[in-house]
Structures are given as C-alpha cells and as structure tokens.
Amino acid sequence: MNKRRIIFRVFPFNLLTFPTLLNAWEQEGIDKHFEIIISDVPVQYRDGDVLILSFMTPHLPEIEREISSITKNVLIAAGGPHITGDPELAEKLGIHILFRGDGEETFIEFGKDLISDNVPTNGKIYFPEKKTEPDKYMPFSKYFKIVPPLQIFHGCFWKCKYCQTGTGGRSFRSLDSIKTFLTKLKSKGFKRVTFISPSALEYGSSKPGKPDIEKIAALMELVSSFEFSFFEYGIFPSEIRPGTLNKELCKLLRDHVSNNRITLGAQSGSDHRLRELNRGHSTKEVITDVETANSHGFIANLDFIMGYPDETSDERETTFNFIRALSRDHKVKVHLHHFFPLSGSSYQFRLPTFLDNKDKIYLRELRKSGISTDWWEKHEKAVRNYFLWLKKYFPEYLNKYS
Numbered sequence: 111m112n113k114r115r116i117i118f119r120v121f122p123f124n125l126l127t128f129p130t131l132l133n134a135w136e137q138e139g140i141d142k143h144f145e146i147i148i149s150d151v152p153v154q155y156r157d158g159d160v161l162i163l164s165f166m167t168p169h170l171p172e173i174e175r176e177i178s179s180i181t182k183n184v185l186i187a188a189g190g191p192h193i194t195g196d197p198e199l200a201e202k203l204g205i206h207i208l209f210r211g212d213g214e215e216t217f218i219e220f221g222k223d224l225i226s227d228n229v230p231t232n233g234k235i236y237f238p239e240k241k242t243e244p245d246k247y248m249p250f251s252k253y254f255k256i257v258p259p260l261q262i263f264h265g266c267f268w269k270c271k272y273c274q275t276g277t278g279g280r281s282f283r284s285l286d287s288i289k290t291f292l293t294k295l296k297s298k299g300f301k302r303v304t305f306i307s308p309s310a311l312e313y314g315s316s317k318p319g320k321p322d323i324e325k326i327a328a329l330m331e332l333v334s335s336f337e338f339s340f341f342e343y344g345i346f347p348s349e350i351r352p353g354t355l356n357k358e359l360c361k362l363l364r365d366h367v368s369n370n371r372i373t374l375g376a377q378s379g380s381d382h383r384l385r386e387l388n389r390g391h392s393t394k395e396v397i398t399d400v401e402t403a404n405s406h407g408f409i410a411n412l413d414f415i416m417g418y419p420d421e422t423s424d425e426r427e428t429t430f431n432f433i434r435a436l437s438r439d440h441k442v443k444v445h446l447h448h449f450f451p452l453s454g455s456s457y458q459f460r461l462p463t464f465l466d467n468k469d470k471i472y473l474r475e476l477r478k479s480g481i482s483t484d485w486w487e488k489h490e491k492a493v494r495n496y497f498l499w500l501k502k503y504f505p506e507y508l509n510k511y512s
C-alpha cells in the first residue's frame with residue numbers, strides 16, 4: 111500500500127524550521143509511516159496529501175496564493191510565529207491544523223494522530239502543554255543536507271513591542287547538548303558553526319541585562335576546542351543587545367570568533383522611542399558598545415527600524431542625526447529595516463507610518479555613501495503589499511489596526 115505523502119513546503123523564510131521538526135519525528139520513528147517530500151516549489155498535489163507550512167505575518171499573502179492554487183483534497187497543517195500569535199487569519203485561509211507555541215512536541219502528537227487516523231477533518235489547534243525541553247531536539251534530519259544554526263537560547267528576557275520572541279518565557283540549551291551537536295557537525299565535515307540566540311551575551315544569564323561571563327567563556331572555549339574553520343557569534347542569527355557588551359566579553363569574542371563584525375540592535379536614535387518600545391537601553395549604551403566593539407577590532411553592524419507607529423518627522427530626524435554621528439565617529443554599517451506589525455507582538459495591530467519623499471532621498475544618499483543598506487525599501491514594499499492584500503481579501507480585518 112502506498113504511504114501517505116507528507117509535503118514540507120520550503121520557502122526561503124522557513125528553510126531553517128523543518129529539520130528540527132523532522133528530527134522530532136525521526137526520534138519517534140513517525141517519519142517511517144509516510145512518504146516524506148521536501149519541496150521548494152509547488153507540487154502536483156493528490157487527494158489525501160498532507161501539506162506542512164511554517165510562516166510569519168509578512169508571508170501571509172504568499173501562503174494564501176499557495177493554498178488557493180490547491181485543487182485537491184489536501185490536509186493543510188501550519189505553525190510558526192504568525193499562528194502562535196494569531197490563529198484567526200490562518201483559519202480563514204483554509205489551514206485545517208494549527209500549531210501554536212513550541213512545535214516539536216505537538217508535531218509528534220500530530221504525527222501519531224495521523225498514523226492512527228485520528229486527525230479531526232474539521233480542523234484542530236495543537237497547543238503544547240509545556241515548553242519544549244531545550245536539549246531534546248537537534249536541527250539534524252536525514253531529509254535535509256543543510257544543518258541550520260543551533261538554537262541555544264529560546265524566548266527572550268525582554269518584551270520589545272515590535273517583537274514576539276519574548277512573549278513565552280525563556281530557556282537555554284546546555285553545554286553538554288551543544289557539545290553533542292558540535293561533535294556530530296564535525297563528523298559530517300561541516301567547516302562553519304553558527305547559533306541562534308535572541309541576545310548573544312545573555313545566553314546562560316539568570317537576570318536580564320546581566321551577562322554571565324563564565325557561561326559565555328565556557329561556550330566560547332567549548333566551540334573553539336572543535337577547531338571549526340569558521341565560528342560566528344554576536345552576528346546574525348545571534349545578535350547582541352546594547353547594554354550587554356563590555357570589554358571582557360568583547361575580548362572573549364575577539365579571541366574566539368571568526369567574524370570581524372558584530373551586530374547591535376540599536377533600533378532607534380530616539381531615547382523616547384526606545385523607552386516606548388521597552389528596549390531596556392538608551393542611545394548611550396549603543397554608543398558605548400560601538401566604542402567597545404571598535405576598540406577590539408570589530409566593525410559594528412547596527413540595526414534600525416523606520417516607520418514605527420506614530421513616528422513623527424522629528425523622531426525620524428533624530429534617528430538620522432544619530433546614524434550620521436555614529437558613522438562619522440566610528441566604524442559602523444547601518445542596516446535599515448521598516449516596521450511590520452507582527453502577530454503576537456504588542457504592536458501587532460498598529461499601523462506603520464511611511465517615509466515621505468524627503469526621508470527616502472536622505473536614506474538613498476546614506477546608501478550611496480556606503481553608510482547604510484537599503485533593506486528598508488524591500489520591507490516597506492512588503493508591509494504595503496500586506497495591507498493591500500488585507501484590504502482585498504479580508505477588509506473586515508483592517509478594522510483591528512489603529
């Protein structure tokens with residue numbers, strides 16, 4: 111008898127998600143009951159297929175296009191940050207099975223339900239009874255050649271208003287588990303190792319904003335002992351929160367990592383905005399951390415977000431001046447993003463503001479002079495497209511935004 115097909119639909123934005131989910135199935139022997147298909151293009155669906163999706167809020171229009179192109183009787187199951195924060199819109203798209211919160215345990219439950227033919231046809235929301243143990247699963251799967259960065263810090267101490275990462279507690283992967291990962295990665299011949307951490311220097315901390323230097327040193331020494339050609343830390347996807355860097359930690363990084371840049375989430379040049387966002391740091395810490403980074407030979411990548419709710423032109427000018435001053439006096443590269451209301455965040459139903467022509471000309475000049483990137487242009491397009499899409503397909507949903 112043919113096995114039921116489970117199709118993991120890979121997009122650039124969810125490429126790192128599926129290996130860990132499949133690792134959970136492989137540990138339980140669930141995958142053997144199915145034909146597992148990994149596809150980065152739409153497949154010819156058949157009746158009875160199961161489609162697995164994972165996405166964030168900005169990807170909803172693309173996910174909706176994919177779903178509406180399906181003409182067969184396919185069971186659609188999806189998880190990811192958007193559904194965790196707000197399952198309502200996902201249900202409206204026609205997704206039958208929703209995973210909220212940490213996905214590994216509930217994905218196992220779903221696999222077992224599929225095997226015993228116990229998945230309700232009218233849909234179900236899977237919600238984990240407890241947080242996933244951070245050491246239990248690894249991003250290794252026999253169905254993927256890639257090995258995503260290892261997540262060593264789940265959740266976050268902070269609750270910045272535009273972000274949903276800090277809304278569900280926090281936990282750290284143990285050094286023993288990291289060692290197991292490194293051993294396997296090395297044995298597979300990988301030369302580069304990276305980690306996922308929302309705040310690189312708060313790994314292992316017991317208090318927000320108070321790095322545990324011994325824990326960071328132990329992490330650095332452990333990874334270095336494996337002698338990978340490239341060990342990156344303190345840069346995407348393990349950025350540094352302003353206010354957590356100091357000379358001792360910077361020296362530790364300098365002695366161990368191969369990246370010559372570190373990334374600091376500056377987010378705004380306005381102290382008023384930083385307070386409003388609950389960032390827990392001011393522009394002063396950004397300047398101090400940039401100085402510390404530069405004095406240890408690191409160029410500082412600085413992330414800023416434009417287009418916050420209720421952002422005024424004065425606030426924007428304050429941020430522009432801050433960027434100018436930093437780039438005049440220090441070795442920095444500025445990455446400019448555009449605000450997007452992400453589900454599950456405090457700002458999930460807040461409308462962005464949009465840059466006027468004068469601002470855009472200014473930012474394009476910054477780009478030309480090599481001070482900043484122009485990522486904001488793509489992000490601005492995405493947020494505009496999202497609201498046009500909402501207006502076209504779910505106009506009643508627009509009323510939630512203010």
Ligand code: SF4
Pocket residue numbers: 266267268269270273274275276308309351375
């Ligand atoms: S923006 Fe960074 S520091 Fe703030 S809640 Fe999100 S992950 Fe944590």
